[in-house]
Amino acid sequence: MSSATHIPPTDAATSLHAAQAARARQVRRTRLFLLAPALGIIGIFGLFPLSIALVYSLLEPGTYGGVEWVFSFDAYVQFLFERDIFDDTLAFNSAYLQIFGRSFGLAITTMIGTLMLGFPVAYFIAARPPEQRNFWLFAITLPFWTNLLIRTYSMLLIVRDEGFVNLMLMKIGIISEPLEMLYTDGAVLAGLIYSYLPFMILPIYASLEKFDFSLLEAGHDLYASRTQVFRHIIVPITRPGIIAGCVLVLIPALGAYITPELLGGGKKLMIGNLIALQFGSGRNWPFGAAAALILMAVVLIALLVSLRAGAPKEGGHG
Amino acid sequence: MAKFMSLFRRSTGSRELRRQPLFTGMSWLVLVFLYAPIAVLVVFSFNDNRSVVRWTEFSLRWYAAALENDDIRRSAMISIQVAFTATVFSTVIATMAALATTRGGVYRGRAAAIALINQPLMIPEIVTAIATLAFFSILRQLTGVTGIGWLILAHTVFCVPFAYMPIRARLSDMSVTYEAAAADLYASPWQAFRHVTLPLLMPGVMAGAMLAFVVSLDDVIITLLVAGPGETTLPIYILGQIRRGVTPEVNAVSTILIGLTVAMVTLTFFLQRKQK
Known part of the structure; x- marks a missing residue:
């Protein structure tokens, strides 16, 4: 009797359980079906080619570009040493190190420059009433989507010898001869800052967007000076935004190609140009691949450092 | 006072x-x-003179010259062909991925999936460009297939994360109650998607498609390395001209490109704002 009353619920429970399991399977299958194209195409044609680049960096260059399938560590040796074509001895060569050094110098200066310019703008936008914020955000975002090549070209137009900047300076009478600004590190730096400034402003703004500005008043009421308010309230709040902004500027600035190409005139090479050159007229694909991987490694290190720096600090102020 | x-x-x-x-x-x-x-x-670009500092008179002559230039017309057609195809593919792929990463709760591997989708944004473009070139040169040799398909494929890959961002944002702002209601009314998952989710999601999809189109249309570095002979897109043509010196036609073409980008981004901006 008792079994008769018990069986139906158990039966219902198992069938309910089975139905749930079937649904879970269905959900998982749908999810897999939806994700497969994105993960497939990016995995195969975005991520996997990086390992091909690694393989290429360990081969010998082909005469007309491409590679010879012979293992060689030369691409990496070439960074620091030049092989004498006559007696095959290695001599130290700092040319490529210098290009790397210049790229880092320029990228880090760009990062600092965009921070100095971008922080005040981000703060200013966040302190606007909401309806004005949208105008500003739109104004800052628009150049970001505008063709980088064309923006760099427009920069070239105004810093040329016969460009607008020189014309203005000469009109005011500060200079009598046009300044040679194009094809200098300064021009490249200006171009890089110009290109990547929105990347700095937007994340800092995002970290300030929900900020309650009356906290400043609270600090002020507690006799904090302007600098103290800034240091102990605003800086900790914007820290994640600043770090994100620095990473977003540093990565593309390190790999910049168009800016040094147009504003540095091919004389002021950066890593990006060096890599592209090896796959073009340089015809040394392994060396280009090795340079690209070294760049990748640096970017990864920067990302890891930023992740550590971005982690909330234990104790202390904040 | x-x-x-x-x-x-x-x-x-x-x-x-x-x-x-x-x-x-x-x-x-x-x-x-x-x-x-x-x-x-x-x-x-509207100056009658060749100069970019001394204004003489308003004129559309450089636009006329640009539109009559066969090289510009050919490269513009290639740009549109590549951007349009890459946009269609990447938007469909990104919409599917956005559905999978915003619906159906949190599951293991979701964060990894999102990271992989955003991967093209995390790597300097020049690195992606040479890695893609290296991989494609092997594939071209193995399969014997050549043509513009490779360039479109490369563009599709880096367009996916750009299309994905606004679509995902729209989906996570959308309440699941509509879809749940549709399911309660015996709509199949496909019917619920087709008649409920997709219409609501459309502004996000359009925004994503436009960003993908703009990003593809603007690309220089990856195209420069991956494009085969005769696959010169408009930015590559412009780069070649700039290297040779400043020409007024390039100013006119650049202005047209800027205008197109500004129009599309403005539209995207309003599409995304409407919902709020």
């Missing part, structure tokens, strides 16, 4: 504190810095 009143401003200190007069000035200067070079380019 105003000066006298300002003696009492101390009590409304927050207004005073949040306003940093220096920052206001700097912000306007930054805006000028961002727009002045582009403005010079745009304005002087």
Whole structure:
């Protein structure tokens, strides 16, 4: 009797359980079906080619570009040493190190420059009433989507010898001869800052967007000076935004190609140009691949450092 | 009087504190810095003279010259072909991925999936470009297939994360109650998607498609390395011309490209704002 009353619920429970399991399977299958194209195409044609680049960096260059399938560590040796074509001895060569050094110098200066310019703008936008914020955000975002090549070209137009900047300076009478600004590190730096400034402003703004500005008043009421308010309230709040902004500027600035190409005139090479050159007229694909991987490694290190720096600090102020 | 009143401003200190007069000035200067070079380019593309500093007369002659230039027309067609195809593929792929990463709760591997989708944004473009070139050169040899398909494939890959961002944002803002209601009314998952989710999601999909289109249309580095002979897109043509020197036709074409981008991004901006 008792079994008769018990069986139906158990039966219902198992069938309910089975139905749930079937649904879970269905959900998982749908999810897999939806994700497969994105993960497939990016995995195969975005991520996997990086390992091909690694393989290429360990081969010998082909005469007309491409590679010879012979293992060689030369691409990496070439960074620091030049092989004498006559007696095959290695001599130290700092040319490529210098290009790397210049790229880092320029990228880090760009990062600092965009921070100095971008922080005040981000703060200013966040302190606007909401309806004005949208105008500003739109104004800052628009150049970001505008063709980088064309923006760099427009920069070239105004810093040329016969460009607008020189014309203005000469009109005011500060200079009598046009300044040679194009094809200098300064021009490249200006171009890089110009290109990547929105990347700095937007994340800092995002970290300030929900900020309650009356906290400043609270600090002020507690006799904090302007600098103290800034240091102990605003800086900790914007820290994640600043770090994100620095990473977003540093990565593309390190790999910049168009800016040094147009504003540095091919004389002021950066890593990006060096890599592209090896796959073009340089015809040394392994060396280009090795340079690209070294760049990748640096970017990864920067990302890891930023992740550590971005982690909330234990104790202390904040 | 105003000066006298300002003696009492101390009590409304927050207004005073949040306003940093220096920052206001700097912000306007930054805006000028961002727009002045582009403005010079745009304005002087309408100059009758070849000069980009001395204005003589308004003229559309460089636009006429650009439109009659066969190289420009050919490269513009290639750009549109590549951008359009890559946009269609990447938007479909990104929409599917956005559905999988916003619906159906949190599951293991979701964070990894999102990271993989955003991977093309995390790597310097030049690295992606040479890695893709290396991989494609092997594939081209193995399969014997050549043609513009490779370029479209490369563009599709880096367009996916750009299309994905607004679609995912739209989906996570959308309540699941509509879909749940559709399911309660015996709609199949496909019917619920087709008649409920997709129409609601459309602004996000359009925004994603437009961003993908703009990003593909603007690309230089990956195209420069991956494109085969005869696959010169408009930016690659422009780069070649700039290397040879400044020409007024390039200013005109650049202005057209800027105009197109501004129109699409503005539209995207309003599509995304409407929902809020």
